[in-house]
Amino acid sequence: MATVEKMPMLAEGYEKLSTELKRLRAERPLIVDAIEEARAHGDLSENAEYHAAKERQGQIEASISDIEDKLSRAQIIDPTDLSGDKIVFGATVTLLDEDEKPIKYQIVGQTEADANAGRISYNSPLGRALIGRKVDDEVEVTVPSGDRYYLVAKIEFI
Numbered sequence: 001m002a003t004v005e006k007m008p009m010l011a012e013g014y015e016k017l018s019t020e021l022k023r024l025r026a027e028r029p030l031i032v033d034a035i036e037e038a039r040a041h042g043d044l045s046e047n048a049e050y051h052a053a054k055e056r057q058g059q060i061e062a063s064i065s066d067i068e069d070k071l072s073r074a075q076i077i078d079p080t081d082l083s084g085d086k087i088v089f090g091a092t093v094t095l096l097d098e099d100e101k102p103i104k105y106q107i108v109g110q111t112e113a114d115a116n117a118g119r120i121s122y123n124s125p126l127g128r129a130l131i132g133r134k135v136d137d138e139v140e141v142t143v144p145s146g147d148r149y150y151l152v153a154k155i156e157f158i
Helices: 011-039 048-072 125-130
Strands: 007-009 074-076 092-096 102-108 119-121 138-143 146-156
Touching: 007 011, 011 048, 011 074, 048 074, 102 125, 119 125, 125 138
Parallel strands: 007 074, 102 119
Antiparallel strands: 092 102, 092 146, 138 146
């Protein structure tokens, strides 16, 4: 029997996916109407509106399927329930870069990641390098621009 891999995410990420799923489901009937209207214009072989509507329908169905899969495998983690001295999913980490400049990241799920907002995926190179580390650990990460070195300055569960 195949095991289903759980997908860790924060409650905020779960809500965001749920909202997107509702929006896409609401768009379904509008696409069907657009297809019917385009079909009424006659010859389907040269009907750009029809082809565009069918393509959009395929995109929506694929997105709905993908989001439903993610939600069904979701393992919601509340960082405030966590504690300890190691970096785990949901932890907020303050790193010092090579110039002693502090950088703050929260370790989140793939669908929630936004590096510009200080949220990195646990699957990213930096996320994988940080998991299991403690305060004062040095971390080396290979990124496309080269090797980066960080010092774990603080671990919070907020």
